[in-house]
Amino acid sequence: MWTLLGIAVVVAGFAFRFNPLLVIAAAAAVTGIAGGMHPLEILAAFGKAFNDTRYISAVFVVLPVIGLMERAGLQQRARILIGRLRGATASHILFIYFVYRQITSAVGLTAAGGHAQMVRPLIAPMAESAAEAGLGGLSDGRRWHIRAFAAATENVAVFFSEDIFIALAPVLLIQGTLAAGGIVATPLSISLWAIPTALLALTIHGLRIALFGRALRRKEPPA
Amino acid sequence: MIGYAPLYVVVGLFFAAYAALSVLDSANPRRPGNTAFWALLAVSFLFGSWLGDIANGVLVLALAGIGGFNLLGKAGAATTGAAERQASAVRRGNWLFAPVLIVPATALAGTLAFRGMHPPLFSAPALTLFWLGAGVLIALAAAMLWLRPPALAPLQEGRRLADTIGWAAILPQMLASLGAVFAVAGVGKAVGSVATNYLPLGLPFEAVAAYCIGMALFTVVMGNAFAAFPVMTAAIGLPLIVGKFHGDPAIMGAVGMLSGYCGTLATPMAANFNIVPAALLELPDRNGVIKAQIPTAVPLLIGNILLMYFLVYRY
Numbered sequence: 060m061w062t063l064l065g066i067a068v069v070v071a072g073f074a075f076r077f078n079p080l081l082v083i084a085a086a087a088a089v090t091g092i093a094g095g096m097h098p099l100e101i102l103a104a105f106g107k108a109f110n111d112t113r114y115i116s117a118v119f120v121v122l123p124v125i126g127l128m129e130r131a132g133l134q135q136r137a138r139i140l141i142g143r144l145r146g147a148t149a150s151h152i153l154f155i156y157f158v159y160r161q162i163t164s165a166v167g168l169t170a171a172g173g174h175a176q177m178v179r180p181l182i183a184p185m186a187e188s189a190a191e192a193g194l195g196g197l198s199d200g201r202r203w204h205i206r207a208f209a210a211a212t213e214n215v216a217v218f219f220s221e222d223i224f225i226a227l228a229p230v231l232l233i234q235g236t237l238a239a240g241g242i243v244a245t246p247l248s249i250s251l252w253a254i255p256t257a258l259l260a261l262t263i264h265g266l267r268i269a270l271f272g273r274a275l276r277r278k279e280p281p282a
Numbered sequence: 283m284i285g286y287a288p289l290y291v292v293v294g295l296f297f298a299a300y301a302a303l304s305v306l307d308s309a310n311p312r313r314p315g316n317t318a319f320w321a322l323l324a325v326s327f328l329f330g331s332w333l334g335d336i337a338n339g340v341l342v343l344a345l346a347g348i349g350g351f352n353l354l355g356k357a358g359a360a361t362t363g364a365a366e367r368q369a370s371a372v373r374r375g376n377w378l379f380a381p382v383l384i385v386p387a388t389a390l391a392g393t394l395a396f397r398g399m400h401p402p403l404f405s406a407p408a409l410t411l412f413w414l415g416a417g418v419l420i421a422l423a424a425a426m427l428w429l430r431p432p433a434l435a436p437l438q439e440g441r442r443l444a445d446t447i448g449w450a451a452i453l454p455q456m457l458a459s460l461g462a463v464f465a466v467a468g469v470g471k472a473v474g475s476v477a478t479n480y481l482p483l484g485l486p487f488e489a490v491a492a493y494c495i496g497m498a499l500f501t502v503v504m505g506n507a508f509a510a511f512p513v514m515t516a517a518i519g520l521p522l523i524v525g526k527f528h529g530d531p532a533i534m535g536a537v538g539m540l541s542g543y544c545g546t547l548a549t550p551m552a553a554n555f556n557i558v559p560a561a562l563l564e565l566p567d568r569n570g571v572i573k574a575q576i577p578t579a580v581p582l583l584i585g586n587i588l589l590m591y592f593l594v595y596r597y
Contacts, residue, residue, distance in 0.1 A: 060472055060476075062464075062467045062468055062469045062472050063469065063472050063473060063476070065460075065463075065464065065467070065469060066469065066473070066513055066517075069460070069504070069509055069513060070500070070503055070504060073503070073504035073505060073506060073509055073551070074503050074504060074505075074551070076551075078349070078350040078351075078352070078449070079450075079453055079456075079506070079509070080345070080346040080349045080350040080449055080452070080453065080456060081346060081350035081351075083346070083456045083457060083459075083460050084342075084343065084346045084350070084456075086460055087459070087460050087463045090460075090463055090464060090467045090469060091463060091466075091467055093467070094466070094467030094468060094469075096466075096467065099336065101339075101463065102335075102336055102339035102340070102343070103335035103336050103339055104335070104339075104462065104463050104466050105339050105342055105459055105460075105462075105463055106333075106334075106335045106336060106337065106338030106339025106340070106341065106342055107335040107338060107339075107462075108458070108459035108460075108461075108462030108463060109326070109338055109339075109341075109342045109455060109456070109459045110326065110330040110331065110333070110335075110338045111462070112455050112458045112459055112462075113286070113290060113293075113326060113327060113330060113455065114286055114289075114407070114408070114411055115454050115455040115458055116293075116323070116451060116452055116454070116455045117286070117289055117290065117293045117327075117411055117415070118411075118414075119293065119296075119444065119447075119451060120289070120292060120293050120296060120414065120415050120418050121385055121414070121418055122296075122439075122440040122443040122444055123296065123418070123422060123436035123437060123439060123440035124381060124382060124385060124418055124421045124422055124425065124436075125382060125439075125443060126361075126436070126438075126439025126440050126442055126443045127381070127422070127425050127426075127429070127431065127435060127436050127439050128378055128379075128381055128382055128425065129361075129367075129439065129443075130361050130362050130367070130431065130435060130439050131362075131367070131370045131371075131374065131378060131425075131429050131431075132362075132366075132367035132368060132369075132370035132371030132372075132374070132378060133371075133378050133379070133382070134367075135364075135367045135368045135370075135371035136371040136374070136375070136376065136378045136379070138371075139371060139372070140376065166383060166386050167382065167383075167385060167386050168379065168382055168383070170382075171379070174558065174559040174562055174563075175562060178559065178562075178563070179559075179562045179563055183563055203565050203566065203567070203570060204570075204574070206563040206564075206565060206570075207560070207563070207565060207570040207571050207573065207574040208574045209563075210559040210560070210562075210563060210571045210574070211547075211571055211574040211575040211578065213559075214546075214547060214555050214556075214559075214571070214575060215547065215575065215578050218540075218543040218546065218547070219540060219543065219582070222536060222539060222540065224386060225386065225389055225390070225393075225410050225414070228454040228508075229454070229507075229508065229539055230536075231454070232454040232457060232458050232508055232511060232512075232539075233511070233532075233535035233536065233538075233539055234407065234535075235454075235455075235458035235461070236458055236461045236511060236512050236515050236516075236535070237515070237520075237531050237532075237535055238407075239458065239461045239462040239464075239465045239512075239516075240465060240515070240516070240520040240524075240531075242520075242524065242531045243406065243407060244531050244532040244535065245406055245407060245409070245410065245532075246407075246410045246411070247393055247410055248532040249532045249535055249536045250536070251532075251536075252532055252533045252536035252537065252593070253536045253537075253540060255537075255589050255593070256536075256537060256540045256582075256585070256586055256589060259582060259585045259586070259589065260578070260582055263578055263581050263582055263585065264578050267577060267578055
């Protein structure tokens with residue numbers, strides 16, 4: 060039962076914002092000692108596990124390609140592409156950006172968006188000015204709500220689509236954790252089963268965007 | 283049979299190059315930290331299989347120490363400026379997406395072409411990643427021929443991104459390793475006995491609900507679904523959903539991780555996704571983004587539980 064202390068170390072360490080790498084090392088040590096292992100045994104077990112799971116970090120092999128294309132204006136091109144939406148309503152802008160981010164993350168183009176790269180300079184201002192044009196003015200409260208919704212749209216789209224990309228760290232972490240339990244699963248099978256949730260996210264968040272668009276068209280009650 | 287070895291050589295050489303370029307990077311005041319970190323990872327990828335378990339353990343501790351005590355800086359790698367990028371984006375058009383798309387296309391095509399070969403040429407778990415690595419080399423060759431950047435540009439740009447990720451680069455691998463230590467020390471059995479004594483987990487649906495809700499709640503507390511995953515999987519996922527009720531492990535893992543992400547949407551602990559954007563957008567309420575996300579997160583978690591329940595015991 061004392062082996063559960065390791066879990067407590069992980070939870071408390073992350074909750075108190077210690078550096079995760081140190082938290083993990085401490086949790087491994089506590090778990091091993093509580094499980095009656097010799098310190099060298101723990102070190103060897105952790106070293107062997109790290110060596111056996113190198114494929115998880117092997118995904119960083121793609122960085123030179125992404126960096127090279129960023130150097131040639133990948134993010135600027137993505138901005139030009141999305142900027143063509145000018146003139147659409149706020150809810151259309153948010154919905155099209157949502158679908159665009161689902162598709163780009165599913166094929167590994169996570170770099171084609173982001174809060175600093177796209178939401179702040181482009182999506183939030185475009186949605187704000189579209190709503191402003193429709194209403195002839197915008198209260199601060201609504202302005203903030205539109206911005207928050209734009210950030211939420213980025214997060215929901217990326218979170219629930221990125222695992223469709225076969226070679227992303229979470230997919231391989233799933234593979235590695237199952238392997239630790241003695242189960243062989245391929246990255247392709249794991250990423251395929253991420254698709255139903257991506258479609259569910261599209262339905263739920265798409266519906267919310269539509270409702271948000273309707274709420275935006277209503278005149279505000281005087282504050 | 284071809285396993286991970288060829289890919290590890292490529293990855294190891296990339297990391298070795300980042301280490302070498304870090305030595306020369308006088309713009310980074312913490313370059314010894316960056317050099318050591320990427321060099322140790324290069325050693326792990328190139329020679330890890332010959333080092334022995336204890337030496338690998340020492341290597342991990344060194345990596346965790348360098349990353350954990352914040353000894354890494356950011357690359358001052360030479361790259362292009364905003365105006366140059368804008369001009370290139372206008373001139374080259376949407377073809378700029380093509381080299382990046384070569385990578386998943388190659389990975390998928392290679393996987394489908396060589397899957398189910400008799401006798402197998404590739405080991406099953408390594409197949410997709412082998413072709414991912416091949417896709418990267420093809421994409422790099424295509425991009426170099428097309429763009430004609432300086433010869434070192436792919437390595438410098440790779441190092442720029444690697445330094446942006448920093449110590450977090452090894453976080454998923456560290457968590458998976460912790461999961462392995464949990465397995466050796468018998469954590470799964472201990473949690474399983476606690477969970478089955480105090481939670482109603484006698485039915486397949488209850489096991490699924492406990493696993494998905496547990497993933498979301500642990501993620502809210504820790505701010506990181508990756509950290510929750512090995513814990514919940516060792517505790518409830520593997521012993522109950524797979525072991526007792528014979529569910530499919532790939533479906534369980536995929537939907538379980540995504541249930542954790544529902545927790546990520548709802549927690550200020552995931553600062554990068556929730557708090558930093560609120561500041562970036564100048565919202566007066568730092569939890570504004572979270573409030574906009576919760577009405578999506580809750581129905582999506584319920585949907586995930588139902589999806590897993592209907593799929594995991596069927597395939």
